[in-house]
Amino acid sequence: MxxxxxxxxxxxxxxxxxxxxxxxxxxxxxxxxxxxxxxxxxxxxxxxxxxxxxxxxxxxxxxxxxxxxxxxxxxxxxxxxxxxxxxxxxxSDYITGAMSNLANNEGGHPLPGILAQTKLLRGVDGYGNAFDAIHYPSKNLFAVSFRCEPDGHGMEDQDLIDMMVAKYGAWIATLSVEEGVIGASVIIDSAPGTGVELGESVRGERDPEAPPAASRIMDALVTDLPNHSSDVTGYVTVVWKQAAMASSAGNAADAVVEIAKRLPSHAAALSAGGAGDPVPMTEPDLVEVAQVAYDPETAIAFDLLRARDQAVELDWAAAGPSFLAERRGCLLLPGGAAETVEMRRPPRGVVFDNHLLRMLQPNGSFLRKRVAIFYQAVPADKAQTQAENAVRAEDFVAGQKKGRRTATTRRGIRVAEKLDAEIAEGASLIPFAMLMTGTYDDDPESSRRARNTLLSLMTSSRMKVRRSKGLQAALFHMTLPFGLIPWEFADNPFKK
Structure with a gap:
């Protein structure tokens, strides 16, 4: 049974x-x-x-x-x-380097927009792990990111998967409880495997006197295996507002110390939720993410440096692209083009734990693909008010319906009443949004295939989507683990 x-x-x-x-x-x-x-x-x-x-x-x-x-x-x-x-x-064009169109730029490559004003502040958490917090001085925000390497679910028992989903939901609920947290983002970044580390390992271990047949087999594996593999990495970014933190966080340095105390609990909660062993990200990690996002081909160079145990010398002040060109429907990058689509409405009806699996899996239509989910922390008092307003709004809308109420109308009332009851019993209210960015070769065929796949992946999950024209540069950077959460940097992101 x-x-x-x-x-x-x-x-x-x-x-x-x-x-x-x-x-x-x-x-x-x-x-x-x-x-x-x-x-x-x-x-x-x-x-x-x-x-x-x-x-x-x-x-x-x-x-x-x-x-x-x-x-x-x-x-x-x-x-x-x-x-x-x-x-x-x-x-709409952003050029850095020797041909820069930026004022006071002496040949560097700064990040665009508000990211150019950010600073990295070094800290050490309770486990002795170094991390760099991204500080937004104009907003007094601090963002810290974890790199996660979660195990696949294919070999896991369903009971374990259900438990990890419950633990993940528990972590989300804590966002509205922890003092100072205003939100978080979870990003799944996927791309075809480079095969660099495999090739370096095989070449380093091969016996010079190996039989020719064995050498040919190994060469074939090194050449062909990357075409059938992929790299999938998760990033979790938690964002704090200094004004909402403890009174001990009087300045930026104090805020970083306060954040350092809290990182171990977030890492433990994420690990229990299936995120593997989350590791706080430092400056080289953050710059690598930016560089690979702008030009996916640079992933080969980074993998080569790691395979040879060579240090990566990267500077946050020079992490930006050589150029960006925003068009109505896409963003032109040094390594291709990218388009971001946004979730207009969440999936209809009930779903299973693997409902978004097709969206999150690597896809051959893209050079890179990122799926970003944003969670907004709502204090308990505001959550109760919003829930009560939701019930009144549903009753008002339903009252205008003449004749027999539809299943959709009845569901709206039922969900609003359930929301109000659960929050009254102590549950958390966490609004969320979702973006999906695909990077592809800048040619007509690749563009057509990638854009169709973007819409197909989201609509197949029974969610309504919107292609955002004129906002591609902003949305592209929101899907990076830099703490650009919509409700702080955009106007009414959850407005219907």
């Missing part, structure tokens, strides 16, 4: 309590517009004035009160104009 598998899901989708398809601002515009029209009709008995007022109200609702795919028409037009303006002014 087979035991029934555990299912997950019932994610709550935040809704705006507007009338019908209108948002809350659209509903307010409608109410104010009707009041103005009624007043004008009572004062001015003119059909043309009334018709003009109604037409103006309809246009206002179309541009400002109705959202399609999460954006109003006015916002779409404003974004398109902003993209055109940036392109015309040359602001």
């Amino acid at each position: 087979t035991e029934e598998r555990i299912t997950y899901g019932n994610w709550f989708e935040k809704k705006s309590p507007g009338i019908s398809i209108l948002t809350l601002p659209g509903t307010l515009i409608l109410g104010a517009g009707i009041a103005v029209i009624v007043f004008m009709v009572s004062k001015v008995d003119n059909g043309w004035v009334t018709a003009g007022s109604v037409t103006a109200l309809v246009f206002a609702e179309f541009f400002y009160g109705w959202e399609y795919d999460g954006k109003t028409m006015a916002r779409r037009i404003a974004e398109k104009r902003e993209i055109t303006k940036r392109t015309r002014n040359g602001e």
